[in-house]
Amino acid sequence: MKIIVGNAWPYANGPLHLGRIAVLLPGDIIARYHRLMGDEVIFLSGTDCHGTPVTMKAKEDGITPLEATIKYHNEFEKCFKSLGFSFDIFAKTSSKYHKDRVSEFILELYNKEYIYEKKVKQTYCETCNEFLLDRYIEGKCPRCGGYATGDQCEICSEIIEADELLEKKCKTCKSEPKDKETNHLFFTLSKFEKDVKRLAIEQQGWRDNAQKIVNRYLDEGLRDRAVTRDLNWGVDVPLEGYEDKKIFVWIEAVMGYLTASMECLQEKEEDFKEYWQGEDSRVYFVHGKDNIPFHTVIFPAILVGLDIKNPNLRIISSEYLKLEGKSFSAVKNWAIWADYIVENYNADSVRYYLALKSPEVRDTDFTWRDFINTINTDLLSSFGNFVNRTLIFSKKNLNSRIPNGTMNKKLQDEILNLYFDVGDKIEEGKFKSALEDIFYLIKKGNKIFDDEKPWISIEKNRKQCCQTIYTCIQIIVNLTNLLYPFMPFTCEKIAEFLKLEEPIWSFVEKKEGLIGEVEVLFERIDKKKSIEELKRLKEKKF
Structure with missing residues (x-):
């Protein structure tokens, strides 16, 4: 299957805070999952370099818009890399490639009288x-x-x-x-009303907020939109008489999804339209609810105008993540900046919490107290403890090897079905529920370890002890696959402990092998830290 995952492009007008990251993280989860499925994936995004927010911020900082785009583009790349975002391309709307392709698209639409x-x-x-x-x-x-x-x-x-x-x-x-x-x-957006309506009716996997907004626009009737503006920063208009104007950012920015996919496929010499409307293709748009009209109404109309008439669109449109009960605000410095939290906390802990608290159907709230309690409970005491005690027991008592054993057929089927269930939920944008299902398996693994007491059976029934540890290790092996889209850094560590091959989205049984050096996956965070962080937030020290 050919998959495009398009994350919304952040404006080059300031650093990223967790409110933005929470909306964009689903894109990486989806992309990683589809790669494990063996699909051909293009995970793309980039910096939106044009528009008033960029020129306003550049003016405020005393720099040119170009200097602002370079500055924030580099910051975005560093931020996303530190959080494990696995983009195949992170482009810029100020690049020559993007500008040239946009000019071609504008001329095509103009020549078609759109x-x-x-x-x-x-x-x-x-x-x-x-x-x-x-x-x-x-x-x-x-x-x-x-x-x-x-x-x-x-x-x-x-x-x-x-x-x-x-x-x-x-x-x-x-x-x-x-x-x-x-x-x-x-x-001529009004000309595409029937096409937008058809696409909206045919699509699956659109969140309720997207369906409501697109239906509202259709009920009110689509209106033509200006393509040009009197600007001095942006993409040039490829028509005579418009030398003093630029392409309006709303149309050239969404075209970035097309231009980035084209640029990414240059070396492969593949037709980009196969990813956009091929028989076995799908396109995910990942963004906040403020961007819904652009991705469900305007861009689909542009696609039809460019002869991409039947895209299989999935809209992952999030509500808002709040901070301690208030809206994130860069102006008021009521924010947790992405670079701060990655420098001071485990990146996978942040990914896990944001996925668990993902504002999928309603606004959710980040609180320092809940963040720290959740990490200590779920990741340290449950998941990390299960992995560490199982593998360390094997190293100390079973010659650092995976012991002999057989996989219980009922448990194997349960894990196999978990792949299907979690996969479906990831495709539907139900990340919280997917994680809850995976953590039920972790809970079961801990119960097996506790109930069968290998620290006792090692003396009385060594075969039973080996079977217990074998079962727990097979659970860990499959947790490494299942949790990889959510916590890639941690899963890569576990894969090194067990010398696992590349992860795949299918049941895996590792029957033998040495266990490498095992290290603690998560450190306990002092609960007092939440008080310190809240004080820091209120004093605007972020």
């Missing part, structure tokens, strides 16, 4: 003497009345045009802007 020219009135600030970018326009949402900028409401996530805002103001000088005529290009 992009047209139109004279429009655009928001102009006479005080600042310039056309205002969307993020520089603020007002009230016409739908819910909440605070909104000129492209999207922060309250209801409605995508809006600047001229729809109520009580408009220039964000910079707070004066009331005027409307001024200018020429722009527009995408």
